[in-house]
Amino acid sequence: MEGSGTFEDFVRAGLERLGIELDPAELAVIQAAESIYGAQIDALMRLDLGDVEPENDLDLSRAPKSS
Amino acid sequence: MSVLDRPLREQAAAIAAGDADAAELLDEALERIEARNPELNAIVDTFPERSREMLVEAPRGPLYGVPVAIKDEWPLPWRAYRFGAARLFSAAEPGESGPYRALRGAGAVIVGVANMHEYGAGSTGHLSVYGAAHNPWDPTRCPGGSSSGPAASVAARLVGGAVGADGIGSIRYPAAYCGITGLKPTFGRSAMEGHPVPATTTVVSGPMCTDAASCRLLGSVLFGTGLDAGDASGLRIGVVSAPVSEDCRPEVREACEAAIEALRAETGGEVIEVEIEGLDHFQIASILVGTTEMLDEMTPGELDSLGEETSLIARGLLKYRMLLSAAAVARAHRVRTMARRSLARVFEDVDVIAWPTVPAPAPPLDNPTVELPSGPRPADWANSRAGGIANLTGVPGISVPVGLSGDGLPIGLQLLAAWGRDGLLLDAAEALERATGREHTDARPAIAAPA
Numbered sequence: 163m164e165g166s167g168t169f170e171d172f173v174r175a176g177l178e179r180l181g182i183e184l185d186p187a188e189l190a191v192i193q194a195a196e197s198i199y200g201a202q203i204d205a206l207m208r209l210d211l212g213d214v215e216p217e218n219d220l221d222l223s224r225a226p227k228s229s
Numbered sequence: 230m231s232v233l234d235r236p237l238r239e240q241a242a243a244i245a246a247g248d249a250d251a252a253e254l255l256d257e258a259l260e261r262i263e264a265r266n267p268e269l270n271a272i273v274d275t276f277p278e279r280s281r282e283m284l285v286e287a288p289r290g291p292l293y294g295v296p297v298a299i300k301d302e303w304p305l306p307w308r309a310y311r312f313g314a315a316r317l318f319s320a321a322e323p324g325e326s327g328p329y330r331a332l333r334g335a336g337a338v339i340v341g342v343a344n345m346h347e348y349g350a351g352s353t354g355h356l357s358v359y360g361a362a363h364n365p366w367d368p369t370r371c372p373g374g375s376s377s378g379p380a381a382s383v384a385a386r387l388v389g390g391a392v393g394a395d396g397i398g399s400i401r402y403p404a405a406y407c408g409i410t411g412l413k414p415t416f417g418r419s420a421m422e423g424h425p426v427p428a429t430t431t432v433v434s435g436p437m438c439t440d441a442a443s444c445r446l447l448g449s450v451l452f453g454t455g456l457d458a459g460d461a462s463g464l465r466i467g468v469v470s471a472p473v474s475e476d477c478r479p480e481v482r483e484a485c486e487a488a489i490e491a492l493r494a495e496t497g498g499e500v501i502e503v504e505i506e507g508l509d510h511f512q513i514a515s516i517l518v519g520t521t522e523m524l525d526e527m528t529p530g531e532l533d534s535l536g537e538e539t540s541l542i543a544r545g546l547l548k549y550r551m552l553l554s555a556a557a558v559a560r561a562h563r564v565r566t567m568a569r570r571s572l573a574r575v576f577e578d579v580d581v582i583a584w585p586t587v588p589a590p591a592p593p594l595d596n597p598t599v600e601l602p603s604g605p606r607p608a609d610w611a612n613s614r615a616g617g618i619a620n621l622t623g624v625p626g627i628s629v630p631v632g633l634s635g636d637g638l639p640i641g642l643q644l645l646a647a648w649g650r651d652g653l654l655l656d657a658a659e660a661l662e663r664a665t666g667r668e669h670t671d672a673r674p675a676i677a678a679p680a
Contacts, residue, residue, distance in 0.1 A: 176552045180529040184548065191545025192552075198610050202513035203557050206564065209510060217566040222430055222623030223417035225576075225648045226569045 169196060230679040233257050237295060237389030237443035244294040251284055251294025251338070258296035258340045262387050265676055268368055271381035272298060272341035273359040279307050283338045292450055293336030298343040298382045298391040301359075303328050303423045303434075305339065312425050313345040313357045313375070315538035318527040319425070326423030328392045328434050328451060335450040343378025343391055347543050349425075349432075350520065351375060352402045352587075352612040353597040356540045361594050364406060365674040366638055370591040371608065373403025379437045380407040386677040389438060390447045394424070396432040397519045398586075398616020401628040404437055405586035405641025408630045408672060410658060411437040412444045415648050416623035419451040426526070431519040431620040440670045441629070441658035448651065461656040464498035467579030471508055473615050476603045477588035484632035484640045485585045488661060492583075495664035496657070501579050506571045508618075510564050515617025517561035520550055569622045576647035581657055583644050586628040587612050590638035619645055627654040629661055630669040639672075 173192055177184050184192075217226055232240055232249040243249035259277055266272050280296075287293055303326035304310050310321055332339060344362040346354050354377025355361045362377035364370040365385040372381040376393030380403030383391050393400040395413035404411030412435045419434045426432060436447035449456045466489055468474060475482070493500050505511075532551060535544050575582065588611050589599035597608045619626040625648075628641040642661075646654050662670050673679075 173548075173552060177548060180532075180551060182529050182533040182548060182551065187541050188545040188548060191542055192549045195546060195549045198607060199513060199516065202510075203517075203554070206510055206513055206517075206557055206560050207554070209560065209564070211560060211563045211567070214563050214567045214570075216563070217569065220566075223415055223648060224623075225573045226566070228570075 169193065231257060233261065233389070234386055234679045235389070236440045237438045238446045240389045241292055241295050241446065254294060255280055255284055255296055255338055255340065258388060262341060265385050265387060268676065269363045269365060269381050269385055270360055271344055271362050271378040271385065272387060273301060273344045273378065274308065274342040275340065276307060280338050280340050283333065287336040287338065288334065290334060290336035291446060292332065295337050296340040296388050297332060297337045298341045298379055298388045299328060299332070299339055300343050300376050300379050300391070300393050301345050302349065302394045302425065305329055308342065310425060311358060312349065313347045313359070314543070315358045316535055317425065318523070318531050321425070324423060327420030331420045331450050331453065332392070337450070340388060341382070343382050345377055346374030347540055349375040349394065349396055349399060350543065350546060352398060352609045353592070354403060355594045355597050356542060363594070364591050365676050366408065367591070369593055370638065371406060371594050371597055373406035373591065375399040376403045376437060380404055380409055380411070383407070383409045383437055383439060384674060384677065386673065390443055391437045392434055392451065393437045394432055394434050395620065396429070397515055397613050397620050400435045400437060401586050401616050401626055401643055402612050404628040406591040406639065408639030408669070409437060409439055410441050410444050410630065410670070411435065411628050412448055412651065412654065413619055413626045414448065414452065414651050415625045418651065420453065426523045428525065429522050431522060441655045441662060445655045456652045456655060459652055459656045461496045461653065461660045464492065464496035464581065464657060464660070465579040466493055466498055466500045467503040467575060467582040468500055469503060469505060469508070469582070469584065472603070473508070474584040476601050477585050478590070478601065480634050481585050481588060481590070481640050485642045488631035488642045489583050491664040492657060492661045495660045503575050503579055503582065505575055507564065507567045511568045511618045511621055512614045514561040514564035514568065515621040516613055517553065517558050518565060519617070519620055521553060521558055524550060565621050568618060572622050572624060580653060581644045581646050583642060584615060586615060586641035586643035588615065590634040590636065590640060615643060624648055625651040625654055627658055629658045630672065632669055633672065
């Protein structure tokens with residue numbers, strides 16, 4: 163997200179699309195969460211994951227079959 | 230000293246040997262809850278007649294007659310869970326959950342339901358429909374979350390053990406804040422039936438007790454199979470040069486480094502520096518995976534109807550989750566694969582990985598932020614950096630008490646092991662207890678002074 167205005171617009175439009183109302187205090191919580199996690203999400207979006215082969219037989223109780 | 234002041238395993242042994250009367254122990258636990266709980270709000274419901282019925286019908290199992298608490302995250306036959314929240318998004322009815330059946334089958338007596346962070350969505354325990362639970366070491370401090378009540382009730386010696394749940398560290402953080410031992414099992418190994426998020430790939434039930442031997446006993450009951458004691462000799466302890474180990478309060482870092490050295494010496498092992506490829510991205514991946522798992526139960530209309538009975542923070546965060554990018558969540562799942570392979574490679578070279586369970590001791594309830602070398606941080610963010618990796622990958626983790634801060638607040642060391650090596654974590658925790666003469670394991674807050 164680039165700039166708080168853009169993010170606020172995104173939040174308002176996104177929730178409106180879902181039919182969810184938003185009060186100013188809730189918006190402040192969302193903005194705080196974005197300030198904490200937004201940069202990490204952006205970094206995740208830029209991460210090159212092309213070399214990570216999917217684990218199609220995922221079993222979280224065991225080690226992956228190939229490492 | 231009352232039998233109730235002893236570790237859970239000793240309570241069970243005393244009853245089995247005829248040295249303690251289970252009915253008297255139950256009465257004492259109820260009296261102790263009545264006396265100590267008003268200051269802690271750790272236990273949110275008791276049901277003495279139901280507890281007495283459990284005792285009358287209890288089989289002579291490994292926990293026969295031992296009072297325990299269970300987090301408000303599973304139904305009981307006489308009580309639906311509330312998940313620490315005023316409003317739920319799917320029906321919650323009384324019933325026989327997996328943990329309940331495991332406890333009943335072992336002869337345990339459920340003496341109370343323990344408080345938890347609202348929707349299990351916080352590492353502090355300062356938000357709950359029941360009001361905050363309080364840390365027995367300092368009631369103005371957070372007890373940790375989301376298993377706030379189980380940790381506080383064990384630390385205050387209301388019970389010798391409690392069943393918690395861990396989705397992004399929710400057993401390990403409160404164990405560290407309250408100075409007890411908490412095991413997050415390998416995913417899928419412990420009883421979970423009846424949980425509010427039935428499709429979870431991150432949450433597990435687990436034991437929270439004063440010491441490792443008691444966690445072994447309660448864990449074996451939840452696993453439905455023995456976690457036999459093994460040998461941690463020659464333990465290869467992995468450490469990382471990364472913020473998860475270094476961006477911590479100095480007293481936390483020092484206590485954990487001392488504990489790692491004590492564990493190495495006790496086991497005749499070695500400390501090996503390891504690199505976990507992709508570690509920087511595992512925190513956000515665990516949050517994206519873990520916090521979106523319950524969205525399938527929630528419609529926009531239900532979210533829109535939440536009122537002030539739900540905390541402002543919960544309402545805001547639930548709405549934030551509804552807006553998270555599907556691409557980001559999909560990428561988080563791909564990072565999960567990366568994380569699992571990274572850990573699998575590391576566990577070829579070491580038996581455990583060690584770093585602080587939480588980077589700072591329990592923050593104030595009225596301001597759950599922590600001051601780290603990198604600056605002030607919300608406790609939830611700081612804690613999830615250390616805890617989320619186990620839930621993301623499925624590996625087991627344990628928090629072991631290793632000291633007290635200058636303010637007299639507990640410090641915890643986290644150990645992670647490969648899938649299925651839950652027993653090794655308990656072996657290592659017991660070795661650490663031996664190395665320190667149980668100094669930190671047996672430490673207790675003033676409210677829990679032996680009767």
